[in-house]
Amino acid sequence: MHKKTLGSSILSAIIYVIMILWALCVLYPLVWSVFGSLKDNQQFLLKMPWSLPEWPLLWENFANVWTNYNVGTYFMNSLIVTIVSTVLALLLSSTTAYVIARFRFKGSQALYNLYLASMMIPLILGLIPLFFLLTDLHLSNTLFGLILVYTAMNVSFGVFVLVGFFKTLPKELDESASIDGSSDYGVFFRIMLPLARPGLISVGIMNVLNIWNEYVMGTVLVNDPSKYTLPIGIAVMQAEMQYRTEWGPLFAGLLLSIIPVLVVYFIFQRQITSGMVAGAVK
Template sequence: MKSGGLNPIFKIIFFAILIIWGLSVLYPLLWTLLDALKNNDQFFRKMPWSLPDIPLLWSNFTYVWSEFSFDKYFMNSVVVTIGSTLLGLFLAATTAYVLARYQFKGSNFLYLIYIASMMIPFSLALIPLFFLLNSMHLTNSSFGLILVYASTLIAFGVFVLVGFFKSLPKEMEEAAAIDGASYFGIFFKVMLPLSQPGLITVGIVNVLNIWNEYIIGTILVNDPVHYTLPVGIAMMQAQMQYRTEWGPLFAGLLITMVPVLVVYMFFQRQIASGITAGAVK
């Protein structure tokens, strides 16, 4: 065996474990797709994990999209996810930059407050949060959800981005200041582009979390016009009452799952590199 190499037997075992792990992840997705192409008769006549009959019921997806207003739920999720992610990133980046580059009395304590807030279960704040937003007439609105979701993203963003900003050399700020750049110019034109790996990592993690969020959306929104996809799926099952239409229900789950899977597939390298860069720095 070459120095620094890996024994062929260990390679085989390693790849076998990866294949088994990959199949264990793909199987639930494949099972969901197969069940989305069935009707109730196939569910009760066959085993739940059996193959669907021919012709495949692709109409389950159009049925869910139109009859259960998944077109509206999808657009609501897109608007809320993008809006809250951009707002949360902006607030986290500006806060992290100040805490990392400017030392003032209480800056370290303020940073610890942000980190400590990540340990508090958000469910403890749901009731006072509801009354606060209700008094401000921000319940049953996408804008209210964007504000709440953005506020929940700040602590994690600050935690990741402070390390990036601290690692950047101060000479770059000084050079930009000599060239006549203002504080805002230094931040937006110099420091923010250099922290792009951290911004991408925080942004993607936040997108995945917000897209799948259910509890806050259920409590703050009870108007179907502003439902997001996770809330829409729960309402869809409730509307079915005593007869659950399993095929359309699985189709709705796939409509919810596919966007986040696509986002993760395209940006998985950026997530890994961003986290690694933050850890090294």
């Protein structure tokens, strides 16, 4: 028994050491970016790139990149596209998942399988058709066209996750609400949707991460600089610097793109964990 306890303690210690090393590897680039955003080019070129920033700290790099490099415009575009696309994707995926899970009709399983199959198609294959489709609809180089594309991209995943939640909810809830005179819409929005909150939060966070960091679709479908999202804007900013890269503002722009994602994760980390675990069990 003593040997077994000693072996498990050693194994636990090894696992903790590995986890700590992994956490340091993940945090190091973030800390290095923070240090880099507070330096000027002279500190990067004349000293070690990973050295601590000198005093006074150059907080003006954030104001510089926000105004002079139009990061403020890119940030607002990303914010609008992410919020609207996430809300629309959640609305469409939740209603579709509810119908598939709670109503039996011919072709319901085939419809569900169709959504699952669409998740296996690489997004790169849809670039050219989407480009010509948005051009024909006069939606290219618009935030609205980008919102429609991002919404459609994330509906399938939401359906996949939320169908499991709705299937496990007791059918007596539907019947009791119907007897009380509630319509199908009332049952869904007043009873079923609040009960599926863990799944909605998990799906919503995944959608936010995917949309906020998306680069390829935005690059192809949007060519107007005033409509660029943050990932595209930072890449354009680096290209515009050409032969003299302003490392401080560049790292500041990167941090401005990371901070909203970190804030969302820290706020909803418990809901994300509980939602994913509940979805896995169900």
